[in-house]
Structure formats: C-alpha cells, structure tokens
Amino acid sequence: MSTLPPGSVHGPVDTTATGMSPALEIDDIQSGALHERPSPYVGTYLLLKVHEPADGRELIRRLIPLLQPGRELTEPGLGAWLTVAFTYEGLKVLGVPQDSLDSFAPEFQQGMAARAAEIGDVGANSPEHWEKPLGTSDVHIALAALSPDAAHLDAVVDRARRAQEQMPGVEVVWRQDCYQLPTGRTSFGFKDGIGQPTVEGAGTPPTNRGELPIKAGEFILGYPDETGGMAPVPTPDVLGRNGTYIVFRKLHTRVAAYRQYLHDKARTREEEALLGAKMVGRWQSGAPLALAPDEDDPALGADPARNNDFGYATDLRGFTCPAGSHARRANPRDSLDHENSVDVRLHRMIRRGTSYGPPLPDGVLEDDGEDRGIIFVFAGAHLKRQFEFVKTQWLNDGIFIGAPDEKDPLVGATDGSSPFTIPQHPIRRRLPDVPPFVVTRGGEYCFAPGLRALRWLADLTT
Ligand code: HEM
Secondary structure, three states: OOOOOOOOOOOOOOOOOOOOOOOOOHHHOOHHHHOOOOOOOEEEEEEEEEOOHHHHHHHHHHHHHHOOOOOOOOOOOOOOEEEEEEOHHHHHHHOOOHHHHOOOOHHHHHOOHHHHHHHOOOHHHOHHHOOOOOOOOOOOEEEEEEEOOHHHHHHHHHHHHHHHHOOOOEEEEEEEEEEOOOOOOOOOOOOOOOOOOOEOOOOOOOOOOOOOOEOHHHOOOOOOOOOOOOOOOOOOHHHHOOOEEEEEEEEEEOHHHHHHHHHHHOOOHHHHHHHHHHHHOEOOOOOEOOOOOOOOOHHHHOOOOOOOOOOOHHHOOOOOOOOOOHHHHHOOHHHHOOOOOOOHHHHOOEEOOEEEOOOOOOOOOOOOOOOOEEEEEEEEOOHHHHHHHHHHHHHOOOHHHOOOOOOOOOOOOOOOOEEEEEOOOOOOEEEEEEOOOEEEEEEEEEEEOOHHHHHHHHOOOO
C-alpha cells in the first residue's frame, strides 16, 4: 500500500515560482481515486435511488464523516474506505442547477447505457440484457466500501445503511459484494491491478522507471494535465474541483469457456499457461512476459519494485509479448513512441477493480452456472480520451497494431470470430475464433466529487 511522504501533499503550496504543478489538495479528494485498494480486501457496492431530494441531500451530509480522504487505512480508528459518486441523473435529482449540469463532460451527461454502441456494448453486452437497474435512470448515487477485513467493512456499511434507513426518500436499488479470491487473483487466475500510472504529487513511488509520473490533472479535475491545459472543470468550481469521473462496470467472466479454449489449443499444461500469458501479457503470478519471456516467475510477479518496471521498445514486433495481448493493448507503454501521432500518456487510467462471485475450482472446464467476474472501476478526468479511447481504439479494434480483424483476446467486444496472433519464429501462430470471455452485465458513468463539493451538494436548497 502506498505511503505519503510527510508534508508533501497536505494542503496547497505556492508552486508558481518553481514551474511545478500546484500541490494536490489530498484532504479534499476522496480516497477511492488515489489509493490502492487494500490487499486482501472485502467490499460492497450499493446503488441508491433518490425519491426525495431533501432526503438525498441529508444522506450526503451524514455520509461525509465516513469518508476518509487522503488517509491510510492503517491509521488508528480507520477500517474501511467509503467512496460516494453520482450519476448525471443523481446530480439532477439532488437539485444541481441546469447550467452546472451542462458543464459536465458530454459522455457523463449521456450515461454509459447511451454510449453502449460507441464502446462496444453490443449483442449479449447491450443494455437491454443488463442487470436492472444498471443503465437506467433509477441509479442516482453509488457507494463503494472497501476494507481489509469483514468486521470493519460491516461496521462502515452498517453506518451507511443506518444513515440511509433514516431517509425514507432514498432507496437501495442494487447491491454487489466483492472480495479478493483466496488466490489473490482474478477469476481467470491472473493477478491484477499491477499496471497503474504514478500520479504526480500523490506521494506514491513510481513503479515503472520508463514512465515519468503523470500530471495529476489527468485524474483529478482542477489541475494541469499532460496537454499543459486542464480538463474542463464542472461549474461552479466548488463542485468540480478535486472531483474525478468514475467508470463502474460489472463484467461477468466466462472462466470455463476461457479454460476450455486454452485446453483445446494447447498440448501440455505448460503450453496452456504460455498461451494464457500471451493473451494477457503477464503470467498468472503477475510476472510480465517482457521480463519473463519463457516461464512464470512468481518471485518477480510478487515484487512491486520489479513487476511493473518494463517497456516494449525492444520488442516492437511482439515476439516476447504480443502487441495484441490485453495488457499491451491497454497500455502500449513505449512501443508507440516512434509513432508521433499517439501519446500514450494521454490515455492512462487509474483502475480499482475488484472480484465478485465464487472462484471456479481448479481444473474445472464445465460452466457451473455461477455469476463471477470483475467490478471494473476506472478513475480519470477524461471519460472520452481515457476510458472510451482505450476501450474502442485499443481493446476493441486492431488497427493500431496492424491487425484490423483482431480484438483484445481477453476482454474485446468479440462475436467469436476474432483471431489472436502470437508472433514467433519461424512462423507466427494464429489462434482462430476466440470466443467472448467477458460479458458486460451493466455499468454507470459517475462523478466522485471532492469533500467541499459534497458539502455544497448537501446544502443545495432547490
Ligand atoms: C473482465 C475484464 C478484465 C480483466 C479480467 C482484466 C484483466 C487484466 C489483467 C490480468 C491485467 C494485467 C495485470 C496488470 O497489469 O494489472 C490487466 C491490465 C490492464 N487492464 Fe485489464 N482486465 C479487464 C478489463 C479491462 C478493461 C475494460 C480495461 C479498459 C478499458 C482494462 C484496462 C487495463 C489496463 C490499463 C491494464 C494495465 C496495463 C499496463 O499498465 O501494463 N482492463 N487487466
């Protein structure tokens, strides 16, 4: 877990003389965005519908003391992080004035369901098949609580629920529990959450020496970003500043289908593991192919000082790590440096994914009918050029890697006819007809405001 160097981040300092970016107001930024989730973790997501705006605002007022911005869970008295975020409909119901609503990013105003065709949520992934009420105008407030242990989580969720129960005008319309699987991995068997950007000024040490820290304005509204400008900050400033956009998606993983596919394509267990690693870009332990080309290296996978410290510049043709692998598509790192048209730093994202559902026991190749998968959570200042760009241009489209008919082999919006190419000597290997391994069960675009903004929302009188 990250630690904050003393004095480096609490409160703004005058940086105009140094040319540095202004310091992050960590005490005003909700924890969910800048802090790694604990490991192990248990968590709960609640979605609320506001029937009575006054009750909704009172609930916000009561939740504020439960939020722990910028603090470590290890500090005495803390045990769980609560994050609160709002959909566009939610802000509207709470009484945010129209000119202010109009100042939010257009994609946020439209909502994820309306963007479905754009981001590849089609066919079995389309909103008509989503779990209700995801993607409907009934979702107003999203609450996420994460803790290292169930006792602390229950205590915080109970307090949040008590606050909600006293507000008859606010209804819990959806709940999803999540927890770290005993293996510490996701349902496909891979360690996740390793590749993260280092946010300038957030106090977390860089894990990839090849990537300078990314400007805070790429993730938190109100600060300079990588373009030298600033993402549009919703107005009034007190509402937008220190907020961040959140993408929340429930993604069902078809683990049996994934295992069966690899089983069919490989002759040995070792080859199965290699094909799986080629699809992801990392071995199951988290060890990157770029550093461990031939076999898994669990010690490397477990070492935070080494497991993200790599690039692809010496492997442009993908002989070690295929350009079409999930992690390399999602963050091509230095492999696009020679192509001046794309600046990878403009498409980075903070991910805060968690697992839900029981693991499929080892070795089982038949589907057991259980719902299992990932709650994918993105935090960033740019829904369009970060989440939507990566999803559409890099995961769902193969043009940028010179393979227009290929999609991300793990999470791409595929109809089952997409191939996956593994460059190798003397001839490449082409896996045909990769079935869809991930199904979208629903999601929302949300806005997680800063603490001052939450007080402003609670004080609205309209
Ligand atoms: C069920 C769906 C998904 C699964 C199982 C999954 C799994 C993984 C795994 C195993 C890794 C490698 C470990 C790591 O670097 O942290 C990874 C990396 C990553 N994934 Fe996903 N992922 C999913 C969906 C997505 C989606 C929808 C996006 C973006 C729109 C995404 C973006 C990323 C990014 C940015 C990285 C880090 C790449 C890097 O920095 O090297 N993933 N994912």
